[in-house]
Amino acid sequence: MSDVRSITLIGSTGSIGTSTCSVARESRGRIRITGLAAHRSWEKMRDQVLEFRPDHVALVDEDAARKLRESLPAGIDCEIHSGADSLRHLAALPDTDTAICAVLGAAGIPPVVSAIRAGKDVGLANKEALVAGGAFITHLAREHGVTLIPIDSEHSAIFQCLRGERTEEIHQLVVTASGGPFRQFTPDRLQTVTRAEALDHPNWEMGEKITIDSASLMNKGLEVIEAHWLFGLDYTDIRVLVHPQSIIHSMVEFRDGSVIAQLGIADMRTPIQFAISFPERWEIGYLPRLDLAQIGSLTFEEPDMDRFPCLGLAFKCGKLGDTYPTVLNAANEIAVSRFLADRITFLDIPRVIEGVLETHDSLPASSLEEILEADGWARSEATRIADRVS
Amino acid sequence: MSDVRSITLIGSTGSIGTSTCSVARESRGRIRITGLAAHRSWEKMRDQVLEFRPDHVALVDEDAARKLRESLPAGIDCEIHSGADSLRHLAALPDTDTAICAVLGAAGIPPVVSAIRAGKDVGLANKEALVAGGAFITHLAREHGVTLIPIDSEHSAIFQCLRGERTEEIHQLVVTASGGPFRQFTPDRLQTVTRAEALDHPNWEMGEKITIDSASLMNKGLEVIEAHWLFGLDYTDIRVLVHPQSIIHSMVEFRDGSVIAQLGIADMRTPIQFAISFPERWEIGYLPRLDLAQIGSLTFEEPDMDRFPCLGLAFKCGKLGDTYPTVLNAANEIAVSRFLADRITFLDIPRVIEGVLETHDSLPASSLEEILEADGWARSEATRIADRVS
Numbered sequence: 001m002s003d004v005r006s007i008t009l010i011g012s013t014g015s016i017g018t019s020t021c022s023v024a025r026e027s028r029g030r031i032r033i034t035g036l037a038a039h040r041s042w043e044k045m046r047d048q049v050l051e052f053r054p055d056h057v058a059l060v061d062e063d064a065a066r067k068l069r070e071s072l073p074a075g076i077d078c079e080i081h082s083g084a085d086s087l088r089h090l091a092a093l094p095d096t097d098t099a100i101c102a103v104l105g106a107a108g109i110p111p112v113v114s115a116i117r118a119g120k121d122v123g124l125a126n127k128e129a130l131v132a133g134g135a136f137i138t139h140l141a142r143e144h145g146v147t148l149i150p151i152d153s154e155h156s157a158i159f160q161c162l163r164g165e166r167t168e169e170i171h172q173l174v175v176t177a178s179g180g181p182f183r184q185f186t187p188d189r190l191q192t193v194t195r196a197e198a199l200d201h202p203n204w205e206m207g208e209k210i211t212i213d214s215a216s217l218m219n220k221g222l223e224v225i226e227a228h229w230l231f232g233l234d235y236t237d238i239r240v241l242v243h244p245q246s247i248i249h250s251m252v253e254f255r256d257g258s259v260i261a262q263l264g265i266a267d268m269r270t271p272i273q274f275a276i277s278f279p280e281r282w283e284i285g286y287l288p289r290l291d292l293a294q295i296g297s298l299t300f301e302e303p304d305m306d307r308f309p310c311l312g313l314a315f316k317c318g319k320l321g322d323t324y325p326t327v328l329n330a331a332n333e334i335a336v337s338r339f340l341a342d343r344i345t346f347l348d349i350p351r352v353i354e355g356v357l358e359t360h361d362s363l364p365a366s367s368l369e370e371i372l373e374a375d376g377w378a379r380s381e382a383t384r385i386a387d388r389v390s
Numbered sequence: 391m392s393d394v395r396s397i398t399l400i401g402s403t404g405s406i407g408t409s410t411c412s413v414a415r416e417s418r419g420r421i422r423i424t425g426l427a428a429h430r431s432w433e434k435m436r437d438q439v440l441e442f443r444p445d446h447v448a449l450v451d452e453d454a455a456r457k458l459r460e461s462l463p464a465g466i467d468c469e470i471h472s473g474a475d476s477l478r479h480l481a482a483l484p485d486t487d488t489a490i491c492a493v494l495g496a497a498g499i500p501p502v503v504s505a506i507r508a509g510k511d512v513g514l515a516n517k518e519a520l521v522a523g524g525a526f527i528t529h530l531a532r533e534h535g536v537t538l539i540p541i542d543s544e545h546s547a548i549f550q551c552l553r554g555e556r557t558e559e560i561h562q563l564v565v566t567a568s569g570g571p572f573r574q575f576t577p578d579r580l581q582t583v584t585r586a587e588a589l590d591h592p593n594w595e596m597g598e599k600i601t602i603d604s605a606s607l608m609n610k611g612l613e614v615i616e617a618h619w620l621f622g623l624d625y626t627d628i629r630v631l632v633h634p635q636s637i638i639h640s641m642v643e644f645r646d647g648s649v650i651a652q653l654g655i656a657d658m659r660t661p662i663q664f665a666i667s668f669p670e671r672w673e674i675g676y677l678p679r680l681d682l683a684q685i686g687s688l689t690f691e692e693p694d695m696d697r698f699p700c701l702g703l704a705f706k707c708g709k710l711g712d713t714y715p716t717v718l719n720a721a722n723e724i725a726v727s728r729f730l731a732d733r734i735t736f737l738d739i740p741r742v743i744e745g746v747l748e749t750h751d752s753l754p755a756s757s758l759e760e761i762l763e764a765d766g767w768a769r770s771e772a773t774r775i776a777d778r779v780s
Binding site for chain 2: 160161163164165166169171174241242243248251253254255256257258259260261262263264265267270273274277280281282283284287289290292293295296297298299300301302
C-alpha cells in the first residue's frame with residue numbers, strides 16, 4: 001500500500017467532515033483529499049477547496065455550486081459538480097482509496113452504495129446506510145469485496161477489538177453509552193426537558209440531531225442495529241452498558257470469558273484516522289493521550305429502558321427486521337426535528353415513533369428502492385402524527 | 391490442529407498446576423494431560439495421576455517418587471521418573487503440544503529451556519525464565535520457532551491485546567497492579583506490617599511467595615521485566631498503573647491514541663485455558679462472567695515508588711540489563727523467604743536486595759550457566775545480608 005492514502009470526503013462541511021479535514025491537515029501529507037462533497041455550505045466548501053486542493057468538488061445545491069464556482073480564485077484546478085447525482089459520482093472517483101461517507105440521514109445512503117459498487121473501502125459515518133438498509137448494504141459490500149470501516153467510536157472500538165479474533169468465538173458485544181444528559185432524571189423531570197438541555201451533551205461535541213438521539217438513547221439503539229449488521233451478531237448477543245465517562249468506547253466479550261475493550265479520549269479524530277490508515281495505525285501527536293490515573297474512575301450501570309423507551313424500540317425493530325429499522329429511523333428523524341423546532345416534547349419523540357410503527361406494513365428491505373419507499377412513507381406518517389401531537 | 395490438545399504440566403501440584411488440572415477437568419476431553427511433574431508432593435500427585443492417567447509422571451525427590459510408585463494401584467499404566475533431570479525430560483515429551491511450565495523459582499528455568507529445545511509451545515507461568523534469563527530464553531524461542539504464551543494474567547492480557555496488531559505501532563504497555571494489601575498504608579504503618587497482613591491479598595488466591603511480592607510491588611516489577619522480554623519493548627515504554635479491582639488485566643496503548651485492554655474476572659483459569667486453546671478461544675461455562683454494571687466502578691492511580699521501592703528497583707535492574715534482573719530476583723526470593731519466616735521486616739526486603747545489587751559484578755546472562763551462577767551468587771549474598779539484618 002502506498003504511503004499516501006487518497007480519500008474522498010462525502011459530507012465535508014458537517015461535524016465528521018470537518019474533523020476529517022483536521023485529520024488530513026495534521027497527517028503531514030499522508031492523506032490526500034481527492035474529492036470533497038456536501039449539500040449547500042459553499043463558503044465552508046470554498047475554504048476547504050483552497051486548503052486541500054481536491055480534483056473534484058460537489059455541492060448538491062445548484063445555486064450553492066454556482067456561488068462556489070464564482071468565489072474561487074483563478075488558477076484553482078478543480079472540477080465542480082452539482083445536482084442530486086453529484087454525491088454518488090464523487091463517492092466513486094477512480095483515484096480514491098477510501099470514501100469517507102459522512103452525510104447524515106437517508107440522503108447519505110446512495111453515496112455509500114455508489115462507493116461500494118466502485119470497489120472503494122468505505123469509512124462509514126452515516127448511520128442510515130446500516131440502520132435503514134443493513135441487509136442490502138452488507139450484502140453489497142461482501143459482493144464487491146469492500147471493507148466497511150466504521151467511524152462511530154463504538155463500532156470502531158468493536159472493529160478494533162475484533163482484530164485477529166474469530167466472530168464465532170464472540171459471546172456478546174457490549175456497546176457503551178454515556179447515558180446522555182438526562183441519565184439521572186426522574187420520569188417527571190423528563191416531561192419538561194428543553195431543547196437546550198438536550199443539546200448539552202456531557203462528553204462529545206456533535207451535530208444537533210445526534211445529540212438529541214444521545215439524550216433519548218435512540219442513538220444507542222441505532223448503534224445496536226448498526227452493530228448487528230456490521231458484525232453479524234444476533235440482537236440477543238448485543239448488550240448496552242451505560243458508562244458515563246465515555247472512555248471505554250465499547251467491548252467484545254468472548255466465549256472464554258475474556259473481554260477486549262477499546263479505550264480512548266472522546267475525540268472523533270481517532271476513529272476517523274483509523275478508518276483511513278487501516279490496517280495501519282498512525283501516530284496522532286496532536287491529541288492528548290488517555291490518562292486513566294488522572295481520570296481516576298470509570299463507572300458502569302444498566303440502561304433504563306423504561307425512562308428511555310427509544311432504546312427498547314430500537315431493539316424491537318431490529319429483531320422484527322425488514323423495513324422496521326428503516327421506519328424507526330425515519331420516524332425518529334422527523335420527531336427529533338419537531339422537538340428541535342419546539343413543536344413536540346422530549347417524551348413525544350418515542351410516542352410519535354410508536355405511532356408510526358403501529359401502522360407499518362413491512363417490506364423485505366432488499367433494494368435501495370424498497371428502503372427509500374419505506375423511509376418516505378415513515379416520514380409522512382411521522383409528520384402527520386407529530387402534527388396531531390403538537 | 392486436532393480437536394484434543396495434549397499438554398505436559400510441569401509443576402502440577404502448585405497453585406497454577408492445580409488450576410490447570412481444573413481447566414483440564416472441565417474441558418470435557420479437549421485437553422489430554424500427557425505428563426505431570428512436580429517436586430515432592432507425592433500424595434497430591436497420586437490423586438492427579440488417578441484422575442488424569444498421564445503416560446509419564448515425574449517427582450524430583452527420589453523418596454517421594456518411591457512413595458508414589460508404591461501407592462499407585464496395580465493396573466495404572468504410567469512411567470514414573472525421578473531425580474533432577476526428570477522435569478526437563480517431561481517438558482520434552484514427544485506426544486505433547488504444549489508444555490505448561492509452572493514450577494516457581496530458578497528451578498523452573500531448565501524445564502522451560504528443555505521444552506523450547508524440543509519445539510513445544512510453552513505456556514509460561516514461571517517468572518524466572520524471563521526475569522533471570524530473558525535474553526537467552528527469548529532468543530532460544532525464536533531460534534526454535536516456539537511461541538511463548540504467557541499465563542500471568544497481565545501478560546496474557548497484553549498478548550491478547552496484541553492479536554492482529556503490529557509491535558512497531560505500540561506507544562506503551564500499561565501493566566495494571568492491584569496495589570496489594572498495603573496500597574493505602576503510610577510509610578510508618580509499613581514498618582510494622584506482619585506476615586499475615588501481607589498474605590491477605592485483596593483479589594487473587596495465589597501462593598505465599600507471589601502474594602508477598604504483590605504486597606511489595608516486586609511482583610509488578612518482575613512482570614515489567616517479563617513484559618520487556620515477551621513483547622520486545624523498552625522499559626521507558628512500559629508503565630505500571632494501580633487498579634485496585636484487578637478487572638482490567640493490562641492494556642496496550644497504540645501510537646494513534648487507541649488503547650486496547652483485556653478485562654475479566656480474577657481467575658487464573660481464563661489465562662491458563664487461553665494458553666492451551668491458543669489460537670482458539672474455548673467456552674468457559676463454569677466461571678461467572680464479568681458484569682461491569684454489578685461491579686459499578688473501576689479506579690486507577692499512579693504507583694508510589696517511594697513507599698514501594700521494589701518496583702523502582704525492578705525498573706532499574708531491567709534497564710541495567712545483563713545479570714542484574716537475575717540477581718534482583720534471587721535476592722528477592724531469599725528476602726521474602728526470610729520475611730515469611732519472621733526473620734526480617736517487610737521494609738527489610740528492598741534493603742536486602744539493594745545490598746546485594748551494590749556489590750554485583752554483572753555478566754551478560756547469555757547462557758543458562760551464567761544465569762544460574764549469578765542466581766547462586768545472589769542467593770548466598772542475600773542470605774549473608776539478611777542474617778546481618780535479622
